[in-house]
Amino acid sequence: MLKAVTFTSAKTQILLMRMDTLEELNRKGFIDEPINPTLDLFAEIEKLKKEKNAIILAHYYQEPDIQDVADYIGDSLGLSQEAAKTEADIIVFAGVHFMAETAKILSPNKTVLLPDLKAGCSLADSCPPHLFIKFKEKYPNHLVITYVNCTAELKALSDIVCTSTNAVQIVESLPKDQKIIFGPDKNLGAWVAKKTGRDLVLWNGACMVHEIFSREKITKLKQRHPNAEFIAHPECEEAVLQMADYIGSTTGLLKYSSSSDATEFIVATESGIIHQMEKANPHKTFIPAPPNNNCACNDCPYMKRNTLEKLYLCIKNGLPEVNVPAEIINQARIPIERMLEISAKLGL
Ligand code: 13P
Ligand code: SF4
Numbered sequence: 001m002l003k004a005v006t007f008t009s010a011k012t013q014i015l016l017m018r019m020d021t022l023e024e025l026n027r028k029g030f031i032d033e034p035i036n037p038t039l040d041l042f043a044e045i046e047k048l049k050k051e052k053n054a055i056i057l058a059h060y061y062q063e064p065d066i067q068d069v070a071d072y073i074g075d076s077l078g079l080s081q082e083a084a085k086t087e088a089d090i091i092v093f094a095g096v097h098f099m100a101e102t103a104k105i106l107s108p109n110k111t112v113l114l115p116d117l118k119a120g121c122s123l124a125d126s127c128p129p130h131l132f133i134k135f136k137e138k139y140p141n142h143l144v145i146t147y148v149n150c151t152a153e154l155k156a157l158s159d160i161v162c163t164s165t166n167a168v169q170i171v172e173s174l175p176k177d178q179k180i181i182f183g184p185d186k187n188l189g190a191w192v193a194k195k196t197g198r199d200l201v202l203w204n205g206a207c208m209v210h211e212i213f214s215r216e217k218i219t220k221l222k223q224r225h226p227n228a229e230f231i232a233h234p235e236c237e238e239a240v241l242q243m244a245d246y247i248g249s250t251t252g253l254l255k256y257s258s259s260s261d262a263t264e265f266i267v268a269t270e271s272g273i274i275h276q277m278e279k280a281n282p283h284k285t286f287i288p289a290p291p292n293n294n295c296a297c298n299d300c301p302y303m304k305r306n307t308l309e310k311l312y313l314c315i316k317n318g319l320p321e322v323n324v325p326a327e328i329i330n331q332a333r334i335p336i337e338r339m340l341e342i343s344a345k346l347g348l
Contacts, residue, residue: 025320029118029305031313041312045069048315054090054113056311057082059099060250061272061303066094066311073276075251076148077163077343083107084340092315093322096121096302100322101152105332108324115310117320119302121149123235126205127184129153135181139201142179145170146335149207150184152324156331161339164188164234164249166348171196173342187211191234191241209300210235213268214292218243221266221290228264228287231256236268240289244268257281270300 024032035041046069049056057079058070067073072082076099083091083103090111093100098121100114127150136144136157146158147167155161162170171180171192182189183203187210193200213236222230222243231253232244241247246256250273257265257277267274268289277286291297314320324332 021317021319025117029320030116030310031317031319033313033317035309035312039312041308042069045308045312045315048312052090052315052318053088054092054315055086055088056092056094056315057086057103058094059096059272059303060254060276061270061300062094062306063272063304063308064275065308066306067272067275069308069311070094075163075165075249077165077249077339077348078251079103080106080148080163080336081340081343086110090315090318092311094306094311095119096124096300097322098124098149098151101324102148102155102336104322104324105152105155105329105336108326108329111318112322113314113318114320114322115307115314116305117322119305121302122208123147123149123185123205124151124154127151127154127203129157132157132183132203135183135203139179139181142181142201143174144181144183146183147185147188148336148339152328152332154184155335156328158332158335159338160342161335163339165251166339166343166346167192167234168195169346169348170339170342171198171200173346185235187237187241188234190238191247207235209270209298210268211237212291212293212295212297213237213240213289215239215243217290217292218266218268221287225264225266225287227262228266228285229260229262230266230268230289232268232289233270240268253277254280257284257286269298270303271298272300272303 056070058073084106091103092113096119100112104112144158145160148163180200182200184205186202189202229245231246258280264285266287271288274286
């Protein structure tokens with residue numbers, strides 16, 4: 001809560017209020033201010049976007065309200081491409097921290113905001129840079145490809161970044177005898193190794209959301225919906241991927257669900273994507289794949305930290321802001337730009 005400070009000059013008051021806000025931001029991760037319940041947040045956000053020349057980039061895993069107010073909704077690759085080319089002064093990133101960092105690295109002169117700084121990522125957390133440095137040392141002469149779901153520090157230790165849309169093509173663009181370390185996602189890495197026939201050295205990291213799907217429950221669900229196609233994100237475990245009729249990134253899954261003749265789909269990825277699938281295919285049915293217990297674990301707890309209210313307060317206050325140290329920007333930019341160049345050549 002912003003506190004009023006009395007018996008001080010107006011300038012000091014503003015400074016103290018800002019310090020209070022920053023201290024609270026560090027603690028909570030977001031601006032916690034009361035919002036008039038009668039406000040039409042959609043209209044207010046539209047107004048603020050225009051006033052501030054701000055753009056909202058949202059990942060498919062965001063809650064439906066956020067997707068509906070976004071200027072661009074996409075997968076990790078599309079969001080990076082959009083962040084690199086936007087003319088807006090402010091990028092409001094409705095996604096997780098590593099995505100906002102990537103936007104900052106690609107557009108260092110722009111202000112990058114994230115509605116909740118605690119919107120992290122279990123996969124990014126599974127690869128601490130100081131341990132990865134030691135891992136790299138064990139494999140000299142290896143090129144390092146890292147999945148975009150990692151910290152800016154890790155990208156700075158990489159040769160090429162990839163996303164699930166282009167990982168196969170990026171590996172294939174390298175000479176056959178090139179030795180490769182792939183991190184941090186072992187499931188995506190194993191899938192890429194299988195698709196390309198390459199022997200990749202894998203970091204042992206994973207996403208908590210994609211590892212939770214239950215093969216047994218999916219089998220039972222398929223029996224109850226014999227005409228449904230089972231589609232899965234490559235961050236899922238091998239045992240689940242083996243059952244899939246189609247494997248692809250969030251954009252891949254969305255496109256497949258529109259182009260396929262099937263009218264029912266069991267979807268093994270974060271449930272937020274289903275909003276766009278239903279919008280694009282109002283007559284088709286989408287069933288979230290069941291996790292191995294009774295939790296709502298196919299909702300990413302990090303992605304879902306962002307809410308429409310936090311998004312509104314974030315644009316209104318210009319906080320929380322994501323910054324990346326200049327030396328990390330300079331190093332991490334190179335492997336991300338390599339990815340964007342390869343993707344542009346391949347028309348991805
Ligand atoms: P894509 O949107 O690139 O498929 O990635 C999914 C993901 O896990 C993002 O956190
Ligand atoms: Fe990270 Fe998994 Fe959430 Fe994606 S779904 S942001 S990989 S924890």
